[in-house]
Amino acid sequence: MTKMPRILFAGLLSTTMLTTAAFAAVVPAGTQLAEDQTFTYRVLDEHSSVDPQVVEDVSGSEIVRDLFEGLYNQDADGNLVPGVALSHTSNDDKTVFTFKLRPDAKWSNGDPVTAGDFVYAWQRLVDPELASPYQWFGEIMSIENVAEIIAGEKPITDLGVTAVDDTTLEVRLTSSLPHFPLMTTHASTFPSPEAVIAEFGADWTKPENIVSNGAYVLTEHKPNERSVRERNPMYWDNANTVIDKVVALVINDENVAFQRYEAGELDRTEIPSGQYPELKVSHPDEATVFPRLCSYYYNVNLRENGPEELKDARVRQALSLAIDRDIIVEKVTAGGQFPAYTFTPEATAGFSVPDVEAANMTQAERDAAAKALMAEAGYPDGFDAQLIYNTSEGHKKIAIAVSQMWKQKLGVNVELANQEWKTFLETRGNGDFDIARAGWCGDYNEASTFLDLVDSGSGYNDSAYNNPMVDDLLMQAKSADDRGPIYTKIEQIIADEVPIIPIYHYAGNYMLDTDLGGWPVNNVEQNWYSKDLYKIAE
Amino acid sequence: MLRYIARRLLVAVPTLLVLIIIAFFLMQTAPGGPFTSERPLPPQVLANIEARYGLDQPLLKQLWTYLVNIVTQLDFGPSYQYKDRSVNDIIAAGFPVTLTYGSISFLVASLVGIGLGVLAAIRHNTLLDYIAVGATFSAQALPNFVMAPILIFVFTLQLGWLPGGGWNDGQWQYLVMPVIALSTSYMASIARITRASMLEVMNSNFIRTARAKGLPDSAIIWRHALKPTLMPVVSYLGPAFVGMITGSVIIDIYFSTGGIGRGYVNSALNRDYSVMLGLTILYGALTILFNLVVDVIYAWLDPKIRY
């Protein structure tokens, strides 16, 4: 199923008003900086790649954001600020964008960064030969001829990007995208050094070969152990970069990571699950939580082969009501999460959570309503069902709690089945389940990134929910001026029909050492840049 | 003996081949593939990726290409998960690590284990026996996934003597905890098998004769009892050694050493077929090699054994 080009709409993020001041580490006046400006943090797993057009995971993107720089960056609040591009203009239709690049941007080997580097990179992104897993991002960007190039029908040189001259980049789109500049903070759009890639081929990202244009260069990489990046003196804003060296340590077990954090080996690690209440008290200046642009929910299988009982919306509502979300976020996950009665998180820009009935009841009232609904639907004594989740302590804890709630309150006997990741994806993707755990993070900071999931044509609609009215509303939202009411309506329908059972909205949580400054806690997409951090003398 | 070794090495090639074929087809049957992801890829994109890696070819052709690449260029293919690296890169980076701490652990486990076992046997049913055996209980009761966090807690957090993990090119501080955790896992078994075997040997006729001849204990043990005692021990040590140098997942996970044990499990979970196959071949080759070594040692330990 091909993805239709999306028409993104601005939220509060204005894309035309950008200051041209340099944005790097904003060190408050009077702060004394530490001697050793090294930032060491923990990652759960080895990253997949540091090639900007190939990287597909979060830990890889973090590194790529430090090594390379795209047209625009984000500041601590998530607003667009100049990167390699100083400003842009667009035609009235918002189908042609022209970016003005700064003349002083350089690669780490001294070569200037030109518009041609962006053309090369974007052509490379959609090149079937490179076969990047992020080719589809090119389609989201709606650049001219993208689909044909990916299908191999046209050469990559037909892509709608041109270097008018060394400092001017022109992009032509097939549909109107006022939000196009938002997408240039994504790692896939970062430039890559053509000459280096030509010389070294697949080995170009090794520390001894790599050339990058960001604030840092990759100096060391021991797979599954650590990677190190150090200051790039050629970076145009190097004068404002404070951190000299960034070390990422791969530590798979969160408890071991926490021990090493306590021992002083790390400046940042995740709060071990369930420990936030204690750590909030014992380490008040270090335990940090902030809203994230992600939701945790359960898919209900609405396909033909799905369980009969779950086809009744009243049953699904009952299941949703019977979950005590306060207990889940306060006692089970205990990490500052937000109970969710609707799908899109509050933290999404330009979105306000609609008021649904369930959110305002007490749990006792919800339980009573749930029991009544079950009886009405004809299952006063409950029924059997199966809940699948991918192997993880966290998912297991939530599943245990929810299944016990359902059993005690409604008599619904849920069999818990964990599967390893790929098997789980296949099972869920094939619709071979009753109820399946799911999580979704927004690709960009606007509600449609969540609500598009309930579109019957969406490839991510694992519940196989099909409501023509919802599909219609989603279509309308794409071209409407005021999307708020439409989104509220959609969320209301979701709350009534319960194709997915929302559980909570994510909170990011970190233990941040007190000597680390500048962490962008307000950036819900958590696009952070090491050049914006600094270490304080203790 | 040399002809026997040569024969075994020749047989190793078809054995490996059978292993590769079985492993190759086994992998394909597991659900999901390297590119199954949370956000399913659009079909055209998936088609491009599969074409690039040759995954759209019929299976037999893929197997053939794979084998040819190995034989002609020693190229084990690209990793599907870690797109910047090839299987050769991954093994070259991870194997030395595992080999280092594995070999050291093996030496420690064997020497301590056999030593404890012999001590316990010759001082059967005395305090020494109980202490030695008690030590093996402690080692067994703390499986390595319990011992690892405890070690880190004590040595890194409380005492601050050792770094909490990492490898740093094998500096000794980074070796201590992995070696302790890994060797204790095997020490108990080695000690117990040695002890049981030695007890049997000490009761046999030729030992009785040696004693009757008036030989001192040390001579009895070293010259007469040790070799037959070691037979079952060596049978255990062979696979144990291979296990230690290829893969302790727990050690790699808890101590972030970057070894290939973790790589093995990860490649299975990520369906990174080429890495999985490469590591399977490595593991298979080492198993075959060291089982041969063990068989040769048998002949040395017991001169009556003929092949």
Next chain:
Amino acid sequence: MHGSTRKSGIDRMALVSNTEQVDRIAEKLVEAEKIKGRSLWRDSMDRFLRNKAAVGAMIVLFLVVLFTIIGPYFAQWSNEEIDWDRMGNLAKVGAPSIENGHYFGLDTNSRDLYARTIQGIRTSLLVGVIGAVVAVVIGTLYGAVSGFVGGRIDNLMMRAVDILIAIPYMFVIILLMVIFERSFFMLFVGIGIVGWLDMSRIVRGQTLSLKNREFVEAAHAGGVGWFTIITRHIVPNLLGVVVVYATLLVPAMILTESFISFLGLGVQEPNTSLGALISEGAGTILYGTMWQLGFPLFFFLVIIISLFFIGDGLRDALDPKDR
């Protein structure tokens, strides 16, 4: 005296020809046959029972099993019920206590550790013991045949073992889970398919030595068939090492089960096993909930120690040379 010899001869003749007395002698002979000869197995059993440590260990193990049967009657909570009130505050209120009915405290999901430990012991004992028995039987037979027959067949059988050792075990488990769905039986299959490999190598090694001994030669010469030689002569002499290795296998199987559960094949929630409980407990020692590791580990240790003494006792008892 002259007359006595002649008299005893006549007396002897008289004895033999006296049918009544002959009958009595015949009866006594028949009775003598009914007295059973003492078999070697009987000898071993006696020696085992005389070994106080081994018998003590058997009693302890029996007590553990008894605990799993009777224990549930004292349990105030089921093994799946969550104690909502105490949840989220485990370090302070989750400790073992008699008053609130959580004798062993709470586990990481705020469920009663007492009930869960009982259920875990049950599962793990079953898995461990049955798994070890299966591994021993298959491994011993396979290894003994391979070592005894020798030559090409030995080569073939051992190369097959080489291959089986090297096959990625995880895929086999995943496959089993996908084809057969998770079930307790599948768990045994999953564990059983690898448990016997190491054992077969050890047994084969021992057999290679044993088959050159004189008593085997004698049996050959006596015309005993090869399978009987293996079962009646070789295997009993192996039993010492086999038994000890078997007692080492049990804890290994208990731990392997927790690895398999990770892949989705093992025991499913809310059922648990000692391996899983130990694993969960080990992760939380930092946070002040020592009992979560302590109780399951204690029982694990008790099982290991008992098995050791039983194994040792068996080895002593079965060793034909230890008189």
